[in-house]
Amino acid sequence: MNIFRTIKEYKDWRNSLTDEPTIGFVPTMGFLHKGHISLINESVSENTYTVASIFVNPTQFNNPEDLENYPRDEKRDLELLSAAGTTAVFIPSVKEMYPAPVTRTYTFPGIDDVMEGALRPGHFNGVAMVVSRLFEIVDPHVSYFGRKDFQQLMIIEELAKNEFPSIKIKGMPIVREEDGLAMSSRNARLTEEERETAPLIFEVLKRSAQLIQEFTPQEVCRHCERMLAGSGMIRPEYFIIADSQTLKPLSNKADAAHATAFVAAWLGKVRLIDNYELF
Known part of the structure; x- marks a missing residue:
């Protein structure tokens, strides 16, 4: 499994692929569970290569305490991704992802101003910002997201339709613990x-x-x-x-x-x- 921490490293690998592959992409914020791995498994079964990213995106946290307390365990994440057959993992720093302040504002009328959008100001702008950036870097054919974040999935589908029409967005079922709690x-x-x-x-x-x-x-x-x-x-x-x-x-x-x-x-x-x- 390849591990890349810079855009150049990833792009060099991506550009070296000469067999007209299909690339499946699973963006994550790490601290992986079976729900994430179900997305990896789906990608591995459908694509030539599977790329995952691990990046705790600060722009989508409207609560600084939530960002600070977000769990992290890179070593365990890499072990899980490798065991699931992931081809490459992109683990950028904040500076690598955002070398300069991003000033663009994303809006999704009708779907970003209710529920999570209403209660977490700026959250979906941050989501769209990081997903757009990752799509530009990874250049996948398909990207996989869980339906637990239903509203986020709709935002990303709209983003892809408007700006990345060549990328297919695939929503996957919620994975639950035995007692029904949605994995998170x-x-x-x-x-x-x-x-x-x-x-x-x-x-x-x-x-x-x-x-x-x-x-x-x-x-x-x-x-x-x-x-x-x-x-x-x-x-x-x-x-x-x-x-x-x-x-x-x-x-x-x-x-x-x-x-x-x-x-x-x-x-x-x-x-x-x-x-x-x-x-």
């Missing part, structure tokens, strides 16, 4: 008691799929927020049922052909997000 690098920061409580988030999401058969979306959301808060440990930030195509919150079930329930909640100092397709 942030789970490692949960205390033992918080970790025992965390699966309630998925239980409530599943319950919303039953409730939507009898109640309005607003009634379901209010009930689900009460269920989460009733744990005494989970502090729901939002529970929203929205059109899966537009992310517009639903007033009536009949307003959309497909709907998804979205949740963001705090457990102690850890913020978790998840989603569940309702219909």
Whole structure:
């Protein structure tokens, strides 16, 4: 497995490929789990080469404490990537990625001003900034993202459509722990008691799929927020049922052909997000 820490090193390798390969790309912020590896496995099965990146992107953290506390373990990450068959890993420094301040502002009307976009100002601008930069450097044919970050996936699909039309974006299913908790690098920061409580988030999401058969979306959301808060440990930030195509919150079930329930909640100092397709 090749490890590159500069753009020049990666580009030299990329330009040396003469067999008209397909390159699959999995961008990550490290501290990998089975969800990340499922993306690697998909890429390895579909492409000649698979490239992963490890870069904790400071521009998408609107909370400095969250950036400082984001878990890191490069040695373990490299072992996991190698075992999964990754061809190359790009691990740039912040200076390598952003040698000069990036002044461009990205906007995605209708999908970047709700849920995560509304609560984390500048977050999706930072996401678009780093993904755009990585796409320019890595030059992949396909890039893989998990559906846990559903809204982020929609942002990246829109970015690729507008600026990188030759890159196919492939969204992959959420990978969960045996008790239903969506896998996330942030789970490692949960205390033992918080970790025992965390699966309630998925239980409530599943319950919303039953409730939507009898109640309005607003009634379901209010009930689900009460269920989460009733744990005494989970502090729901939002529970929203929205059109899966537009992310517009639903007033009536009949307003959309497909709907998804979205949740963001705090457990102690850890913020978790998840989603569940309702219909």
